[in-house]
Amino acid sequence: MNVSVVDLSANQKKLHVEIPADKVRKELEAKYRDLSKQVRIKGFRPGKVPRSILKSYYGKTVEHEVSSQFIQDTFSEALREADLHPLVQADVSETRFDDNGAFVYVAVVDVSPPFEVEGYKGLEVQKSPVKIDEDQVQAELERIREQNAQLLLVEEDRAIQEGDVVLTDFVPSLDGKVFEKGKTEDFMVEVGKHAIHPEFDGHLIGHHAGESVSFELDYPEDTPTPEIRGKRVHFDVQIKEIKKKELPELNDELARTVKFDTLDALKESIRERLRKREEERISVEVRQQITDQLLSKVQLDLSSKVIEREVDRLIDLLKNQFESQGLKIDTSRFNTPEIRGEYRPQAVRNLSQRLIFQQIAKQENIELTDEDLEEIYRGIALYARMDVEKVKAEYADSSLVEQAKEGKIQEKVLKLLEETAVYKELPDEGVNTNTD
The missing domain is CATH 1.10.3120.10 (Trigger factor, C-terminal domain)
Incomplete structure (x- = not known):
């Protein structure tokens, strides 16, 4: 194929590609030969339809298929030959079969304008010192303690308080109807974590195991669950058990639980x-x-x-x-x-x-x-x-x-x-x- 480039600007080039006539002729002949075997035209036996008749019926379709195939097969090679590196997919703006039998297509290619970068070494920048706060280390140790905490059942008759873990069943309702998707049994609520809603935990504080409590919560428009987005939800909560966390000692034994x-x-x-x-x-x-x-x-x-x-x-x-x-x-x-x-x-x-x-x-x-x-x-x-x-x-x-x-x-x-x-x-x- 013959490839040439015309500069439209520093950032756009026109790529001109010409597929030789002999190659085009072979491809067209193969297409028409296959087509002749497939089509049924009255008055002609399969495989015996003259090309002139096929061209009158299917010429545009054949040329479109052949041109599309040529572009697909040659475009990447043409870009390499022209040493063009498109920033986005190029648009083919023109296709034609010349009188001499060659196939020609033209594409506008958007490229990076030529430039050099100078002074990129020795750039003067600010750099913070690396500081490790021991409070961060302690916070990480506390997180490990939390992960290895034991939950102990509260035996005495006392009210729920901040930090307790409460075993609950709850039933949410929307507009007086149970929201089945939200019904939950044996859900552990860690009071103070606000995992369900910022105000949910607060309604449990002060209540005892075995009690039921009802309240309503308003959900904002950005709530992930679409059904309750921007809605007021009624909750009926059954408090089943109250548990408290017992954190392990900060010692070598705890370290061994995390492989140290x-x-x-x-x-x-x-x-x-x-x-x-x-x-x-x-x-x-x-x-x-x-x-x-x-x-x-x-x-x-x-x-x-x-x-x-x-x-x-x-x-x-x-x-x-x-x-x-x-x-x-x-x-x-x-x-x-x-x-x-x-x-x-x-x-x-x-x-x-x-x-x-x-x-x-x-x-x-x-x-x-x-x-x-x-x-x-x-x-x-x-x-x-x-x-x-x-x-x-x-x-x-x-x-x-x-x-x-x-x-x-x-x-x-x-x-x-x-x-x-x-x-x-x-x-x-x-x-x-x-x-x-």
Whole structure:
């Protein structure tokens, strides 16, 4: 095939592809030959219908099938030959069969405008010191104690109080009718956790085992359960038992329940986990500063089509978020000019960030190793519950794998930029002189 490119602008190219006449002729002949065996036209035996007759009946359909197949089979190769890297799916704007028998199609390809990134090493950023608060360690130890607590039946006749665990049956009603979906037996209510409703637990305090209590609660419009959203619900609650928590001692025995030999070893493990979490948080802050500086250094001229496609993606993410929470909202309301306008700056930022990191990777010759690719395939296989070799064979060119590759490259670029950054001291409330 013959491939040529015409510059429409810095960010749009016109790709011109011509399939030679002999190849087109062979494909058309094969199509008509197959068609002749399949169709039934009065006056002709199967397989003996002249091509001129077939063309008069089915010419447009055959040409459409052949042209679509040629575009599908050759477009990726044509892009590689022209060294074009589309930012969004290209639109084929023209197709035709020339008088000489060749098939020609034209596509408008949106690409990144050419640019270089300068001054990306040695960026000056602020970095917080890694601080582990012993109160955090103690809070984690208390959480472990809570997880290993025993529930003991309250034998004496006393009222429910904060911290008790109450065994209940309850029946909710809406508009005088039992809400069957919400009927629950033997439900453990930990008073003070507010797991059912912020005000539910408070109605139990002061009552005794064996008592029944009734009350009404108002549910907000964002309640996950659609049937009670924005409704007032009546509850009839039977208090069956009152239990109290008995927390274990903070000692080596408790440590052994979570696979540590001693309490000191458990504490050190907690400190290490908190330290790692704090380092990750600080890294996110540093990377955000680096990204902001890079975006201020490079201004890209992106086509409106590329930006609008990214806006589409962001709005789809918003829709999916609402739908995943079971919220029934008319999602067409998200696709208004006002909302699209609000998302456009974020779309430009996302695209610019992605292209800047790609360009730095190119300038630094950062590529994925065989080990990186194996890690990507293993990760996708684990996520999709699929054999690794199947992922390699069937999904190597999929968008999922491409996104994972892009993310891995970006991670390598950010690591380089972090390592070469120059760290400044923060104000007194968070001074860091360590540049490790």
